[in-house]
Structure formats: structure tokens, C-alpha cells
Amino acid sequence: xxxxxxxxxxxxxxxxxxxxxxxxxxxxxxxxxxxxxxxxxxxxxxxxxxxxxxxxxxxxxxxxxxxxxxxxxxxxxxxxxxxxxxxxxxxxxxxxxxxxxxxxxxxxxxxxxxxxxxxxxxxxxxxxxxxxxxxxxxxxxxxxxxxxxxxxxxxxxxxxxxxxxxxxxxxxxxxxxxxxxxxxxxxxxxxxxxxxxxxxxxxxxxxxxxxxxxxxxxxxxxxxxxxxxxxxxxxxxxxxxxxxxxxxxxxxxxxxxxxxxxxxxxxxxxxxxxxxxxxxxxxxxxxxxxxxxxxxxxxxxxxxxxxxxxxxxxxxxxxxxxxxxxxxxxxxxxxxxxxxxxxx
Numbered sequence: 001x002x003x004x005x006x007x008x009x010x011x012x013x014x015x016x017x018x019x020x021x022x023x024x025x026x027x028x029x030x031x032x033x034x035x036x037x038x039x040x041x042x043x044x045x046x047x048x049x050x051x052x053x054x055x056x057x058x059x060x061x062x063x064x065x066x067x068x069x070x071x072x073x074x075x076x077x078x079x080x081x082x083x084x085x086x087x088x089x090x091x092x093x094x095x096x097x098x099x100x101x102x103x104x105x106x107x108x109x110x111x112x113x114x115x116x117x118x119x120x121x122x123x124x125x126x127x128x129x130x131x132x133x134x135x136x137x138x139x140x141x142x143x144x145x146x147x148x149x150x151x152x153x154x155x156x157x158x159x160x161x162x163x164x165x166x167x168x169x170x171x172x173x174x175x176x177x178x179x180x181x182x183x184x185x186x187x188x189x190x191x192x193x194x195x196x197x198x199x200x201x202x203x204x205x206x207x208x209x210x211x212x213x214x215x216x217x218x219x220x221x222x223x224x225x226x227x228x229x230x231x232x233x234x235x236x237x238x239x240x241x242x243x244x245x246x247x248x249x250x251x252x253x254x255x256x257x258x259x260x261x262x263x264x265x266x267x268x269x270x271x272x273x274x275x276x277x278x279x280x281x282x283x284x285x286x287x288x289x290x291x292x293x294x295x296x297x298x299x300x301x302x303x304x305x306x307x308x309x310x311x312x313x314x315x316x317x318x319x320x321x322x323x324x325x326x327x328x329x330x331x332x333x334x335x336x337x338x339x340x341x342x343x344x
Contacts, residue, residue, distance in 0.1 A: 020248055028240035032233060040225050041072045041216050049081070049191060049210035058204050062189040062212065063117045065106075071186060073179025076217035079129075079172035081191070084164045084208040085137060087145070096134050097205050100192040101171050101212075103129045105184035120188040128177050128184055135169040164208050174217050 045067050051058040071077070081099055085091055105126045107115060120126065140148070155161035177184050191212065195205050218226050225232045 021245065024244040024248065025237075025241050028237045028244060031240050032236045035236070036225060040222050041075055042070055043216050043226070045070045045214040045216075047189075047212045047214075049212050051191075051193070051207060051210060053204060057192055057194045058207070059190070059192040060210075061117050061121060062191065064103075064186045064189055067214075068106075068185050068187065071177075071214060073185075074176055075222075076174040076176050076219065077172070078170065078215040078217055079175055080213050080215065081135075081169045081171055082211045082213060083135070083167040083169070084210070085167055086164050086206060086208055087137065087140075088206055091137060091206050094195050094205060096136050097193055097195045098132055099135055099169050099171065100132045100190075100194070101130070102127060102190040103186050104188045104190075105177070106187035117188045121190050126184075128186060129172055129175055131171050133169055133171050135167055137165055137167060162208075 047062055047064065047067055049060045049062065051060050079101070081101070102121070104120050104123065105128050107120065107123060107126055149156075149163070152161060156163060177186060189212070191210075193205055193207075
């Protein structure tokens, strides 16, 4: 029976340990996913640019409040403008063009009502970055362009490709904005594209589409987590799982020790109470009864029980029976064949 009980306890402990390990493993995977999502930024954050024509040089105002939660403070970013420019004769004749970018922070302290993009851009003290960089379409000779158009003409005719040229203009390298208590989160940006004066009048760069891209420049632990995802997943999940198992083991040992101490204290108090009860319930009285000496008298105060005792000591034999709350005492005679006369 003891063997069966021990085996049942061992099996139960094994099941509990396996379930606890599985739960801790699931918690570790979830913890790593939350940690990776909150610590490692996206590789790139892109904002579509809509340029305005007809009022001076082509320009655009960008509201960055929708993408600023994806940008991490104190994290270096490479900011670049991507343009899809058709290789028209006007664009080819322009030559170099200039791109100016201003990034403004959200005003501090925050106003009662959310400010508009124009109000944010009107504050010169909230400029986080300002830069101007040149751009140029890739140079190709007339013969090279003609041959390229002939080779790609089937794609142009079927609509699978378009006659546009991709131009990427780096604007900021390893740029970051401060964090902490006085964090300056990017809230708006102003973009302007200026072209030199044309001999036959002003001419603007013709652009099919434009995108402003914040490319993350990973460093340190973020670089390791992003570039070695499988290794980092196994490593950090193992660390989280080991820490969880260690904590669970310590808590199990602490709870088991508390329960064991409480059980020992309870048994010790119970034994002490039983000892005091036995000392109170039984009293031994010695004396003489008539002409025969009384060996002992057993007085019991126990109620609701029957106690029968017999003993042989010093040549005398006595027996005491107690039932309920009635006190009963029986004194036996000496066990020898000859009985000495009692004293008067």
C-alpha cells in the first residue's frame, strides 16, 4: 500500500512538472515575441509623398503622426527620397535638381487641441533636422536609350513595365531624434524640390511618384536580433524558460517548506495536548482498604469510552474497568496461595 501511494505521488508530481514546463515554455515564447516587437524596430518605414505643382516649386507637407509610433527614439535612421521619374526630354534637360527636407517635432508642451500640420511646420524652434541634397537622373547616351527602348518595347506595349527611372536621393545618414523625458517625436515634414532656371523659362521636374523612407540602421543587440532571428529566438526563449523554471522551483520549495513546517508544528501541538489530556484523565491514588492493603486505585474521568486495564506488580493483580462517566475500581487479591492476615 505504501508502495502504491509513493508511486501515485511520483506520477502526480511528474504530470504536474510536465504541465508546468509546457506552460512556462508557451509563456517564454510569448514573452520573446512581445520583447522582439517592442525592442526591435521595423526595417523601414515609408511615407507616400504627394507633391503640389503650380504654386512655386514642387513641394509637399507630410503628417508623420501616423508613422511616428513605428520610429524609435535614439535609433539611427537613414532617410532617403525615392522618385519615379519618366525620362522625358524636359527632365533630361534639367540636369541637377535640389531636394530640401525639414522634419519638425510635436510641440512641447502639447496644446489642448491637436495642431494641424501647418501649425507644426510654422514653429521654427521645433525643427529636428534640415538638409538639402542634390539629385540627378542617370546619364545615358542617345544610342543606349534607343537600344534599351527597343529591347523593352514588348514589355512597354503589354503594360508589364513602364518608362520610368528610379532615383534614390539619400537625405540623412544615421539620423536619430532624442528620447527620454523630453522626447521630441517627429510630427511633420516639409519637402521641396527645386530646379535650376531653364533658358526658355521655368521648368519643374516631372515626377510620377515619390516616397520618403526611414531605413533602420541596426546596431548592437538590435542588429543581432534582426539578422540572426532563429539563433536569437532559441537563445532568448531558453533563457526565459530557464528563468521561469528556476522561479517555479524556488516557489515550490518555499511552499513545500511552509506546509511541512506547519504540519510539524500541528503534530507537535497535538502530541502536547494529548499528553496533557492523559495526565489530567488519569490519577493514581494509594492507600489501605479494610484489612487488605490497596495496591493502587485507577480513577478515570474519560467519558463516552470503555477502558479495561489489568496489571500484575509486586505480587498483586488488579483490574480496572471504566465505562462512560462511571468510576469503577477493582482491587485484586495477592496471587500467592497463602494470604497474610490483615492488620486491625
